Structures are given as structure tokens and as C-alpha cells.
Amino acid sequence: MTETTKNATSTGPTGTHQHGPRMEYAQAAPDVYKAMYALERAAIEGLDHTLVELVKIRASQLNHCAFCLDMHTKDARKAGESEDRIYLLSAWREATGYYTEKEQAALALTEAVTVITDGFVPDEVWDEAADAFDEKELAQLIAVIVAINAWNRFAVTTRAVPGTYQAR
Template identity: 40%
Template sequence: MTARDRFFLDKSDPDSWHALNGLAGTVAGAAEEAGISRAVLELVNVRISQLNGCAYCLDLHVRYAVKAGVSSQQLAVLTAWREAEALYSELERAALAVGEAATVLPEESARAAELAAAREALTDEQFSALQWAAVTMNAFNRISILSRHPVRSRGAAKAAAGTAPAPATPAPARVPGSGA
């Protein structure tokens, strides 16, 4: 792959990239004010990244999710979260349903039913914040996919350097999709 084959969209227009990060910060602040924890946001970010097939964002947000307290068991069965109901709270299940509906965009009646069920467990503020978080994460996924952001093996880097890898950079306190 030549340098011309890869185009980093996020680097090509820093103003737009910073604006998207600003939106993500606003959305994270609204989620926090609505009582949605960082762990719930990261579960949604990981699930959206799974659905979109964004390896870079998956790598990043799985680390953020672990740091936020999401269990390895929850992450391991996240693709089948509906079948593992006991592992996820009512809020987490509603948040995942909102994230999936915003990402997959099922047929209108199915989407309306899914979102109506999620609303039963959410306040208006939570419902709004989760939809905005899903829209924002989808945008970050698209940027990473279009840019073909590479996923680097932390294990290979450790072996090559002969030292322990640097600790994962923690997610910014208020930006659910930053760095993606």
C-alpha cells in the first residue's frame, strides 16, 4: 500500500474533525447529565463498531469499556446481548437497542417498535442523549473506515521493543467517540 492509497479524512480537515469531537463532547455531557454512565456509552460504542465492522474503533472502545468497568463477560457476548439478558441492566439493554436501531436502520415499523420499547426504560433526556451518541459513533466509524485507520498489535509492539507496552490512553472524560 502506498501513501497515496491511504487518505486520513480526519487529518485532511482538522476543523471538521475538531467540530465532530466537540459534538461528541456535548453528547457525552448530556448523557452524563441524564444519568448514563461511561460504561453504558462504551457498551453502545462497541456494539455500533461491531455492526459497522470498524476494527480501529472496536480496538479503541473495547479498551475504554474495560477501563469504564464493563465486564469481559459482557464484552464477550455483546453480539448476542438479547440472548444474555441477565448480563445487562434494563438501561444497558435499552441503550443497546437505541444504538442498534440508529446503526442498522431497520424497516420503519420494526425500528419504531424497537425504539418504543427502549423508551419505556429511558427518560426523554436519556433517549435523546443515546440517539445522539449513536449518531456520533456512527460518524466516527465512517471516518475510521474511510481512512482505513490501522489497528496495531500491542503484543507485537511489546515483543519488538522487549518492554511492556505503554498503558492504553484513557478515553477523554466527555468524548464518547474521540480518537476513532
């Protein structure tokens, strides 16, 4: 058992679950990591940076990915995103006036794709996104949503530790 594995599951003094990383995924599977990074770069090409960060934050909230939430809230702030919009993102439907119609369509699609185990992406969510984005943008947006969901799953599974990421 490696030191990382030994420390991966312990209980803290308050009885809450404490953990460290199970593995450094990029080191263990560098070719997969590079392919994921290539997907990420291709997916965001031509999309509004703010929209991309909002999508990444929302999917990470739904997937309970602390590492990605830390990363993408820092990236959003660095790009000039307001604290209010970041804080209200988990309740974006009720935060009337904070998000554009295009952002709302992207967030609805993000939620539908992220929780696809509920059955499907509803036609009304698809139609709203298809009205807000041209076909190329919509294809890019779907790729962003798929990519962040994959990153979330890598980070949650390997227990990537939040807090060390520095926005560039």
C-alpha cells in the same frame, strides 16, 4: 500517488485483504474533526460511561470498524467493564442476565439506528428506549449513536489502523 495511498490496498500472504490508512482524517480536515469531537463530548454528557462504551462497541461491531472496536473495548476495560460483557456484546439478546434492562433498550436502539437502511426504527424499539430513559437521556443516547456511526464511517472509509490506541 502518496505512500499512504500506494499501500492502502494490498493482498497479504494468506490472500486476505491487508491495508494501511488512506489518510489521516484529523490532519486532512481538522475543522470537521473538531466539530465531530464537540458532538461526541456533548452527546455523552450526563450519560453513564459504561452504557456509552457498550453502545459504541455494538455499533462498531455492526459497522465492522476494527479501529473503533479496538478503541472502545480498551476504554471499556479501563473503565472497569468485565471481559464477559465485552465478549458477549455481539449476542447480547441471548446473554440473559449480563445487561440491565436500560442497557438492553440502548443496545436495541443502537442496532435499529445503525442498520436504519432496513427501513426505520421500529415503534417497539423506540417505546422500550423511551420507557428506559427520560427525554433528555434519550436525546443524548440518540446523539451518541449518531456520533459513533459517523466515527465508524470515517475510520472504515479512511482505513484507520487498529492497535495503536491507548486508553486514557
